[in-house]
Amino acid sequence: MDNLKLAELLFKDIDKTPEYYEERYPQRDLKEGARVTRFAPSPTGFLHFGNLFTCLVSYKTAKSTNGVFYVRVEDTDQKRKVDGAIEVMLKGLSVYGIVPDEGVVSEGEEKGDYAPYYQSARKEIYQAYAKSLVQQGLAYPCFMTPEELDEIRAAQENESIKGIWGKWAKHRDLSLEEIKKNIADGKAWTLRLKSPGSVDGKCFFDDMIKGKIEMPENVQDVVILKSDGIPTYHFAHAVDDHLMRTTHVVRGDEWISSTPIHLQLFKVLGFKPPKYAHVAPIMKEENGGKRKLSKRKDPEAAVTYYAEEGYPSESVNEYMLTLANSNFEDWRRMNKDESLDKFPFNLKKMSVSGALFDMVKLTDVSKNVISKMPAQKVYSLSYEWAKEYNPALAALYEKDAERATAILNIDRENKKPRKDIAKWSDIPDYISYMYGETFVPCYELTGNATPALAVKVLEKYVDLVNLGDSKDEWFERIKGMCESVGCTPNVKEYKQNPEVFDGHVGDVSTVIRVALTGRTNTPDLYAITALLGEETVKQRLNAALDYYKEKA
Numbered sequence: 097m098d099n100l101k102l103a104e105l106l107f108k109d110i111d112k113t114p115e116y117y118e119e120r121y122p123q124r125d126l127k128e129g130a131r132v133t134r135f136a137p138s139p140t141g142f143l144h145f146g147n148l149f150t151c152l153v154s155y156k157t158a159k160s161t162n163g164v165f166y167v168r169v170e171d172t173d174q175k176r177k178v179d180g181a182i183e184v185m186l187k188g189l190s191v192y193g194i195v196p197d198e199g200v201v202s203e204g205e206e207k208g209d210y211a212p213y214y215q216s217a218r219k220e221i222y223q224a225y226a227k228s229l230v231q232q233g234l235a236y237p238c239f240m241t242p243e244e245l246d247e248i249r250a251a252q253e254n255e256s257i258k259g260i261w262g263k264w265a266k267h268r269d270l271s272l273e274e275i276k277k278n279i280a281d282g283k284a285w286t287l288r289l290k291s292p293g294s295v296d297g298k299c300f301f302d303d304m305i306k307g308k309i310e311m312p313e314n315v316q317d318v319v320i321l322k323s324d325g326i327p328t329y330h331f332a333h334a335v336d337d338h339l340m341r342t343t344h345v346v347r348g349d350e351w352i353s354s355t356p357i358h359l360q361l362f363k364v365l366g367f368k369p370p371k372y373a374h375v376a377p378i379m380k381e382e383n384g385g386k387r388k389l390s391k392r393k394d395p396e397a398a399v400t401y402y403a404e405e406g407y408p409s410e411s412v413n414e415y416m417l418t419l420a421n422s423n424f425e426d427w428r429r430m431n432k433d434e435s436l437d438k439f440p441f442n443l444k445k446m447s448v449s450g451a452l453f454d455m456v457k458l459t460d461v462s463k464n465v466i467s468k469m470p471a472q473k474v475y476s477l478s479y480e481w482a483k484e485y486n487p488a489l490a491a492l493y494e495k496d497a498e499r500a501t502a503i504l505n506i507d508r509e510n511k512k513p514r515k516d517i518a519k520w521s522d523i524p525d526y527i528s529y530m531y532g533e534t535f536v537p538c539y540e541l542t543g544n545a546t547p548a549l550a551v552k553v554l555e556k557y558v559d560l561v562n563l564g565d566s567k568d569e570w571f572e573r574i575k576g577m578c579e580s581v582g583c584t585p586n587v588k589e590y591k592q593n594p595e596v597f598d599g600h601v602g603d604v605s606t607v608i609r610v611a612l613t614g615r616t617n618t619p620d621l622y623a624i625t626a627l628l629g630e631e632t633v634k635q636r637l638n639a640a641l642d643y644y645k646e647k648a
């Protein structure tokens with residue numbers, strides 16, 4: 097077989113050579129140890145939480161070594177292409193601080209010396225390498241029809257090694273004449289690798305996350321170019337990650353089974369293989385077992401979910417790091433206020449079998465993150481969220497931004513801030529009693545507080561309440577009225593002789609709290625009273641009094 101002639105026959109328009117591209121895309125001039133990683137999405141427009149997670153791992157791998165992180169769009173499957181998808185995905189990433197140094201930086205816009213970063217624009221490059229493989233006798237055209245391939249698939253049902261290899265690789269050794277005839281007859285062809293693997297050969301690699309892996313060597317003559325001349329994932333991965341000088345391929349672990357193919361391709365192409373870091377999928381507990389976080393079953397599988405619910409990106413990032421590195425939480429305990437960028441991210445500390453998604457944990461992490469934010473930040477982030485997802489909240493804020501910020505500042509910016517808010521969508525309920533529009537009275541009492549006690553307390557307090565009080569004065573005033581309503585200002589004293597009293601200062605406060613807020617548990621009642629204003633306070637106390645009078 098004259099391989100050179102065959103290569104000309106198959107790729108007559110391809111005049112550039114691998115040497116040309118090697119020169120065109122030289123080694124990167126980076127410091128020792130700097131890692132080059134990428135995110136390589138198909139433009140579906142849907143960002144799965146698992147994609148974001150893998151992408152974060154890839155990004156951190158580059159950033160923690162002063163390397164380069166780039167985005168390459170894997171758009172060879174035109175059927176799956178969705179307009180505007182890349183913009184949606186890049187925006188989704190940027191919310192979490194993931195901004196590529198290079199590659200596709202916004203829809204249709206590329207940056208960097210290794211362009212094009214859209215696979216659909218790299219057809220000639222793939223073909224130049226494919227042509228070179230044909231010239232070396234390492235790849236061949238295969239004319240098998242879909243029907244023939246189906247037959248082989250059926251015949252191989254009980255075979256341990258499937259695919260086109262050995263006796264099934266029927267077109268491996270066609271003569272140039274036969275090939276010419278097939279082409280003249282208009283038969284479609286794919287280009288297959290002439291696999292140099294042997295059945296008892298082994299493939300070894302040291303995965304950065306999973307450790308040492310040993311698998312059977314690839315023996316399949318895998319398709320590298322489809323009949324339309326577009327590369328398969330396998331071939332594009334090898335050519336692109338080589339030419340873009342990726343040092344670490346961080347990707348989902350569903351690709352582990354194909355890695356022997358990839359390593360073989362790197363070898364026949366004469367490329368140095370990258371290091372692999374295969375990320376296990378995010379799992380979810382269900383009925384005592386575990387399954388993958390599912391786009392179909394779990395709303396939290398969509399990255400848009402977090403924005404819609406109003407989880408601040410800081411919380412999600414913090415949570416993702418708890419999933420990513422087993423030592424993150426210890427680090428956080430030692431470095432309470434440190435920025436996440438300071439965390440020494442390490443691929444070796446990733447879970448091998450898949451981290452478990454836990455909503456309760458996310459909620460806790462987020463409450464903690466939000467509790468540390470100053471009120472102004474809570475206000476502005478939640479206002480941005482509200483404008484998009486909760487216009488009613490935005491309208492309340494707009495009535496008086498300063499008052500809204502003061503409400504959000506209750507029990508905040510101190511040593512032990514409260515942790516009531518996990519996400520911005522918690523805020524409407526959290527502050528509802530602070531606005532006439534959303535206040536819903538509820539006069540249920542707890543502890544020793546009864547309607548009869550409530551009547552006594554409220555009758556007194558309506559006259560006593562003074563919005564000019566300092567916090568201490570306010571509390572002294574409440575304690576001061578206890579005796580006159582049959583209660584003690586001293587909880588200890590009450591506990592020693594409960595039969596002597598109708599209740600204690602806590603019960604008196606409960607009555608006032610319930611009257612003013614409709615709740616038995618709220619942040620600082622003094623601050624709430626001050627922000628409600630005299631008129632509302634008196635009006636709510638009187639309304640409650642009327643209610644309890646009827647009940648008592």
Ligand code: GLU
Nearest residue numbers: 136137138170333346347
């Ligand atoms: N486009 C592939 C995917 O979305 C990329 C895998 C990779 O990172 O190499 O699964």
